Amino acid sequence: MxxxxxxxxxxxxxxxxxxxxxxxxxxxxxxxxxxxxxxxxxxxxxxxxxxNTPMPESESLPSLKKRDFTVQELKQYDGNQEDGRVLLAVNGKVYDVTKGKRFYGPGGPYAAFAGRDASRGLATFNVTGGDQYDDLSDLSTLEMDSVREWETQFNEKYEYVGRLLKPGEQPNNYSDEEDESNAEKSKDD
Ligand code: HEM
The missing domain is CATH 1.20.5 (Single alpha-helices involved in coiled-coils or other helix-helix interfaces)
Structure with missing residues (x-):
């Protein structure tokens, strides 16, 4: 039974x-x-x-000096260059994501974001990053909320390096003595 x-x-x-x-x-x-x-x-x-393999030198690189980047300048930092540093931008902010190389480094699942502005891709669930400056103006409110959520997440996990410049925009001149609060302020500009 x-x-x-x-x-x-x-x-x-x-x-x-x-x-x-x-x-x-x-x-x-x-x-x-x-x-x-x-x-x-x-x-x-x-x-x-x-x-589990020993950490390559590139994942414990010294902090990058604060500076702003054009889209073209950011592109060099896709992890394929000699030092292997990986930067990406979210909502106009550039982050050093080298410690997340397993995600963004060459061959990683999100390598398409390396050296690029990842905002649109993150907001639209698309693992691609464009080659031109993207003002994100056509994104919906929901998508922009998602971009800001990702920004918060990157802020918490990774080191902020500087701003992603709009075409024609001049880079900030960050002095060596500049303290964290000034850096935070310029980040929000
Ligand atoms: C098909 C479905 C997907 C699955 C199963 C998946 C799964 C995962 C997992 C398991 C992690 C690792 C979390 C950790 O260890 O901290 C991760 C991280 C991540 N995912 Fe996905 N994912 C998917 C789709 C996507 C899509 C479509 C995007 C964006 C377009 C995305 C963006 C990310 C990013 C940026 C990270 C790394 C965050 C960091 O730097 O800590 N994922 N994903």
Whole structure:
């Protein structure tokens, strides 16, 4: 009797599972999303395994002196250059994400953000970064909220380096003696 109940339960489970699997594979969009999830999880697991290898010198680089960047200048810092430093911009702020190299370094799942303004990509769930200055003016309120949330997250985790300059905008001249509060102030300009 109990054997029969167990059999019924297991056959119910397997039919439930097969319904889900069938539903997933019915839509090409679901298949694409599943593929994307598997791919990203694989890349993250792989980069975690790589983490167990000794830390290369490039991940413990000295702090970069505060400075502002044009889009072109930022581009050099995609982790492929000799020192391997990785910078990216979010909402007009440039962050040193070298310690997050497993995400943004060459071959990482979010390498497309390295040396670029990641704002639009982060807000639209698209792992791409443009080559031109992006004023983000066409993003929706929700998307801009998401950009600001990402900015807060980067602020908490990574070192702020300077501003991403609009075309024609002049860089700030950060003096060596400038204290943190001044740096914070210029960051909000
Ligand atoms: C397909 C679904 C996705 C999965 C399963 C996934 C999963 C993950 C996981 C597990 C982490 C690591 C968290 C940690 O160890 O701290 C991560 C980090 C991250 N994800 Fe995704 N992700 C996905 C899609 C995306 C998309 C579409 C974007 C943006 C376009 C994105 C942006 C990021 C960023 C920027 C980080 C690193 C944050 C940092 O620097 O700490 N992810 N993701």
């Amino acid at each position: 109990s054997g029969a109940t167990a059999e019924t339960t297991s056959s119910q489970e397997s039919s439930f599972l097969s319904t889900i699997v069938t539903e997933i594979f019915q839509s090409p969009l679901n298949i694409a999303l599943l593929g994307l999830i598997i791919f990203l999880v694989y890349r993250i697991i792989k980069s975690r395994q790589d983490e």
